[in-house]
Structures are given as C-alpha cells and as structure tokens.
Amino acid sequence: MRELNKEQILNICYGATFLGSGGGGPFKTGQNLVGPLSTTHGLLGLSTAVESLIEKSLGDGNTAIVQTVDEVSDTDGLTAMVAFMGSPDAMLKFDSIDPAIAAFDKLNEQFDNNIGHVIPVEVGGLNSIVPILVAAQKGIPVIDADGAGRAVPSLTMTTFSVADVPSNPAILAKSADFGTSIFVSTAAEVEAFARPVLAVFGEEAGLAMWVMDKALLDQAVPIRDTLQLAENVGAILTSSAGKPAEETINAILQMLSASGLAADIVFSGIMQTPETKTQGGFDFSTVTLRNENNDEVWIYVQNENLLVWNPQTTTAMITAPDSICYLCVKEDGSVIPFSNADIEPLGIIGQKAYTIGITARSQLQTGTILNSFKKSLADFGFRVPYRPFPQ
The missing domain is CATH 3.40.1610.10 (CV3147-like domain)
Structure with a gap:
C-alpha cells in the first residue's frame, strides 16, 4: 500500500x-x-x-x-x-x-x-x-x-x-x-x-x-502495476523541459524495456489535420504524419490507434493490439504526450510528433481479445496478420 x-x-x-x-x-x-x-x-x-x-x-x-x-x-x-x-x-x-x-x-x-x-x-x-x-x-x-x-x-x-x-x-x-x-x-x-x-x-x-x-x-487482472509504470513514464515527461527530445524519448524506451515491454519509434513527422467523425460513442479518424522527405504514414483510429499504414510501401508498420503511442516535441524542447482527442485543442497540428510502438501484453495477443482487435481492423478494411512490434 x-x-x-x-x-x-x-x-x-x-x-x-x-x-x-x-x-x-x-x-x-x-x-x-x-x-x-x-x-x-x-x-x-x-x-x-x-x-x-x-x-x-x-x-x-x-x-x-x-x-x-x-x-x-x-x-x-x-x-x-x-x-x-x-x-x-x-x-x-x-x-x-x-x-x-x-x-x-x-x-x-x-x-x-x-x-x-x-x-x-x-x-x-x-x-x-x-x-x-x-x-x-x-x-x-x-x-x-x-x-x-x-x-x-x-x-x-x-x-x-x-x-x-x-x-x-x-x-x-x-x-x-x-x-x-x-x-x-x-x-x-x-x-x-x-x-x-x-x-x-x-x-x-x-x-x-x-x-x-x-x-x-x-x-x-494479470496485468498489474500499471499505475506505477504510468507514474514512472510521467516523471520522465514532466522533467523533459530543457533536455534534448531524443534524450527524453530514449529514457522512456529504456524505462519500458526495464519493465519487460519492447518498444521503438515507428515514425516521426509533422502532424496534419485529422479527419474525424463521431458515431455510436466512438471517434473514427485518420491521422497523418508527414516528414521532411514528404513521406507519410496514416494512423487509423477508433478512439484508440489501431494501425499505422505506410502508403509508400502499402504495408502495415504496426497493428493493434500493440500500442501506438504519441509524443509531441514543443518549441522549448519539452516532450508531451497527447491523445487523438487532444490533437486540435492542444495545438499539435503543425508540430513534430512521434509514434512509439509498444508490444502488447501477452494476454492481448491471443484468443478473443486479439479477435476483437482484428474485427475493429476489418471494419476499416484491413485484414492483416498480427505480428508483434518491433519485428
């Protein structure tokens, strides 16, 4: 306690x-x-x-x-x-x-x-x-x-x-x-x-x-100590001002690894204006990040991020149940988290954002939970095999 x-x-x-x-x-x-x-x-x-x-x-x-x-x-x-x-x-x-x-x-x-x-x-x-x-x-x-x-x-x-x-x-x-x-x-x-x-x-x-x-x-509840993990990650983020963004992101990746969670950067680029509609208690949207080479990724969202699609190679870079997490680098160098609902209210559009992939807990990778995620992906038109990230 x-x-x-x-x-x-x-x-x-x-x-x-x-x-x-x-x-x-x-x-x-x-x-x-x-x-x-x-x-x-x-x-x-x-x-x-x-x-x-x-x-x-x-x-x-x-x-x-x-x-x-x-x-x-x-x-x-x-x-x-x-x-x-x-x-x-x-x-x-x-x-x-x-x-x-x-x-x-x-x-x-x-x-x-x-x-x-x-x-x-x-x-x-x-x-x-x-x-x-x-x-x-x-x-x-x-x-x-x-x-x-x-x-x-x-x-x-x-x-x-x-x-x-x-x-x-x-x-x-x-x-x-x-x-x-x-x-x-x-x-x-x-x-x-x-x-x-x-x-x-x-x-x-x-x-x-x-x-x-x-x-x-x-x-x-086999998935435990998640408030403690969130507190540990949050302590890194709330002390990020004045530090290089790469240092903060690497510290988070190391924290996740020490907690037994494989994680890595999926893509980084400038946040574009999302396309969103609300229906049946869900926000459905497509979020686009574009880098300096004009390469893009499209993130498909049903309240939560379900898939990162690379249109240049027409492949999925990461799919749910793996987590697709957001970080934004502010002008003062601080690194902040955000959700899809925060993109416009917090002024993330036009800012540099990172997507970080985290391998799902083992309980989410099989059986009915995995099938539920596959159904959500199928509703977007994606029928792709699940391969834990990072590959």
Whole structure:
C-alpha cells in the first residue's frame, strides 16, 4: 500500500496519456480533473486549468491510497471497475468526476455498500485518473492494475471480459439523477446497450461494473502495476523541459524495456489535420504524419490507434493490439504526450510528433481479445496478420 500525492497523480496523467495508445480519454480533460497545481511542470498550462478537483477529491490529506492486487483482502470489501465511457471528443467538455461518482454510488447500493476498492478499466490520461479520484473521494483504495495495459475501443478487449467477470449490473450515469442500469450477461451486451444510451447522454457518461471478490480479482487482472509504470513514464515527461527530445524519448524506451515491454519509434513527422467523425460513442479518424522527405504514414483510429499504414510501401508498420503511442516535441524542447482527442485543442497540428510502438501484453495477443482487435481492423478494411512490434 502506498499514498499518492498531487504531483504523483499528475505524473500518472502524463504517463497514462502516453501509454493509452491515442485513447483512454483526453489528456486535456485529465488536466482539468487534476486542476491547477503549484508545481514546476506547467508544460500544458496546468496553472490555467478550470477547476482544482484534485484538492476537492483528496481533501486535507492531499493523498490517495493505492494497493496492489496482492494487498487486497475480502475483509475490506469487493472491488469494482469505474471509468468514463464514450467519445473522447465529447469528454473534452468534462471538468467533473460526478458522473463516475454517481455510477459508483448506484452500483455500490446494489451490493449493500460493500464495495471497498475501485480499479481502472484501462490505461489512459482520463481513465487512469478517474478511479484514483473516485477512490480518494470515497475514502477507499484504488488497485494498481487494469484490464489491458493500454486503452481499448471496447470492453470486450479487456481481461475482465475474458475472465467472465459478471457484467450484471452495469451502471451508466450522467448524474446522480440521470442514468440507467444495464442487466445483461456479457461485456459485448453491455457495449450493445450502452452505445445507443450514450447518444442520449451526449456521448459520454460514468460507468461502473465488474464487481469482484478477491479470488475473481486475482483471475481477472494479470496485468498489474500499471499505475506505477504510468507514474514512472510521467516523471520522465514532466522533467523533459530543457533536455534534448531524443534524450527524453530514449529514457522512456529504456524505462519500458526495464519493465519487460519492447518498444521503438515507428515514425516521426509533422502532424496534419485529422479527419474525424463521431458515431455510436466512438471517434473514427485518420491521422497523418508527414516528414521532411514528404513521406507519410496514416494512423487509423477508433478512439484508440489501431494501425499505422505506410502508403509508400502499402504495408502495415504496426497493428493493434500493440500500442501506438504519441509524443509531441514543443518549441522549448519539452516532450508531451497527447491523445487523438487532444490533437486540435492542444495545438499539435503543425508540430513534430512521434509514434512509439509498444508490444502488447501477452494476454492481448491471443484468443478473443486479439479477435476483437482484428474485427475493429476489418471494419476499416484491413485484414492483416498480427505480428508483434518491433519485428
């Protein structure tokens, strides 16, 4: 068990935005939730963030409690997943965790107020931060693990789904007075019911589901210590100002390698204006990077990055479930992470950006999770074999 202070949570926001493979909620919204902190980071104008929700959520203690899976005990209650769900572009308007609190409260009521821990669904600049703040506000720990080790387009692409954690009930909430309970059997059915409901909620809502005792938690989350990894990566990013960009990027690659994750640069170039449409709670887009030789890559996106295509050679350079992560080099040399929803709001267009590939966790490389990613790729017209990156 350990405590997180405000600066550590900010580091998690930076690191999780990078690790989220272009998704997991906008970094800009994560900023607004973290609020203006009196730190030296300031890379994206955190001092001008609208609210200081971290102070509200953490109270006078200014810390949040994190537990490992091994430290969880049934005597402390059940564990539930808490997240935001919907279109990342719509989530840019979020400046409150109230929808996630409302979803958690309604779910907790159905389990006789016996939920004593929360856990992230994925890694991302928003969906790693929300469970931390919900846990802090409720006075319970957040678990250092998640269902994918990256952000994913669908609940079916998580280890919670593969472990057959009961999806009944799933609570989707816009506020304490505006939400719905979904009584179905599988994550796929939750997706089928939730996506149309999100249209009523403005394409974004709080989500709480997957209630587990300790035995089921052990089975459902083999991907662990992801908040710690995000914090470590974030610490590199928040101290990058004044350093050569190559030094920062190499430090991140070395950090990932030390954590057992193979990673390398896929491509770097100037960010072009994305083509985006929102439908059914998803942002579908094509992102283009162009280098000084006028070579391009096209990144295909369903909330998260799914594939980098080289039109010069008509080949896929990297495909999901491997992560395709973003970094941008600012004019002062600092290196910042961003998600697809952040590209226009944070002024990434016209800036130099890197795509970094990270080999997927082994749990994502086989079976139903891999097949779910293949289906998403097929929806874009790509039927390519999965070859772990880097090759």
